[in-house]
Amino acid sequence: MLDLVNSYNYDQLASWLKSINPEIATYGYIGLEFLKKKGIIIENIESQRMIELSESDIQLNTCYGCIIGVTERIEDVLTTKNINQIYLSFQQSGWIK
Secondary structure, eight states, X not given: OHHHHHXXXXXXXXXXXXXXXXXXXXXXXXXXXXXXXXXXXXXXXXXXXXXXXXXXXXEEEEESSSSOEEEEEHHHHSOHHXXXXXXXXXXXXXXXX
């Protein structure tokens, strides 16, 4: 996802956003949010899908290291606070250019 963000690959992230796989759709959402932070305008069709996804109670498989895996609801992962925190962390680590 970060490679797509760094190369401004809106089309691929938008495609991920529409995936039936909830983890891939969530990565698409986060990637598009990151592009928005870089000044890219999100089209209406993707904005609508992002709203729907951010309100979803579908469970995601998430990883907190090699040993611990948990599930979280999409709506709990895609909060503004969480997205901002992730973005800042990636930016400070140099993973987002």
